[in-house]
């Protein structure tokens with residue numbers, strides 16, 4: 001790609017529909033040749049089964065999908081960004097999260113970029129939500145952009161923040177969520193300065209006062225020893241000690257955390273929190289939290305989260321009505337939710353509003369107008385507002401399927 005430094009598609013290429021699979025371009029040409037590109041269809045997006053036996057997902061990427069289709073002669077109805085969704089409704093019917101209606105020839109090349117926007121961001125946001133649910137009120141910071149192509153840093157951190165994480169470490173990632181980047185110190189600072197205490201003090205001397213002082217305490221000596229050294233060096237100014245213990249030394253990491261907590265407390269450093277990083281996820285965090293850790297830096301498990309496998313299928317064709325392929329349900333649909341029961345019902349679009357089959361209460365239509373004739377009509381909330389919407393829903397769902 002002459003003139004290009006990094007192998008990423010440009011905004012123009014994505015917006016023009018060039019970042020797509022060739023068979024869509026050929027389909028477009030064939031429909032044009034046969035005078036069928038104006039045929040109006042309804043195409044819906046549905047998830048197949050979640051990775052890692054996740055019981056629910058957090059829909060993410062909707063704002064970018066709206067911008068991708070802005071200007072095209074289509075209407076889009078979508079769940080709001082950040083909505084917790086399931087793959088099946090109360091009766092086991094596949095759940096649509098979004099549908100597009102319009103002349104297929106005008107939007108067929110956008111299937112690839114649209115699915116890419118939803119599949120990856122929803123995977124990251126869902127993993128982040130699971131990690132935040134496991135960590136509860138503890139601070140969780142996104143440390144994962146170093147595991148992905150830097151061009152994706154804003155996408156990764158936006159999805160991680162929307163999923164519920166409290167902060168992100170990447171500077172452009174922080175810009176994408178309208179927050180200040182949060183970070184501690186790397187081993188490199190201590191290694192270059194050649195002395196832990198000198199490095200901690202230099203950080204305290206040079207870095208703006210409002211930045212919490214988090215001392216990394218696993219570079220050369222045992223975490224317990226370095227934690228005491230850091231507390232003695234910075235005293236009241238020390239916010240936390242970070243343990244990023246290499247795998248070869250982790251052994252019983254929860255036991256190490258308990259030891260550090262004890263040694264700090266008996267010396268009067270109860271204010272010093274324990275911040276963990278390195279190989280963390282929703283399965284390891286609860287036991288480390290119980291051992292005394294109060295803050296977590298999570299990278300790979302979130303930024304490298306499995307994608308959510310969404311598919312787009314035509315379910316209705318102008319003049320022919322419902323006509324889905326095998327395995328999918330025909331016709332335009334609405335998805336109704338009872339927020340008290342977190343229960344969903346799929347009905348044909350335009351059907352009367354159902355009552356919740358479990359509690360009888362009124363249900364809410366979840367597929368809402370996003371784009372009308374190419375114009376974005378939905379209020380697009382900012383990442384913090386979407387995050388609050390997610391955190392509220394996380395109170396209503398569990399991390400795992402009920403065992404019995």
Ligand code: PCP
Nearest residue numbers: 143186187188277278279280298299300
């Ligand atoms: C890593 C760095 C990352 C952490 C671990 C994320 O430590 O701090 O942010 O880990 P994860 O991807 O396993 O969740 P190092 O590689 O030791 O780097 P540094 O010295 O820069 O902190």
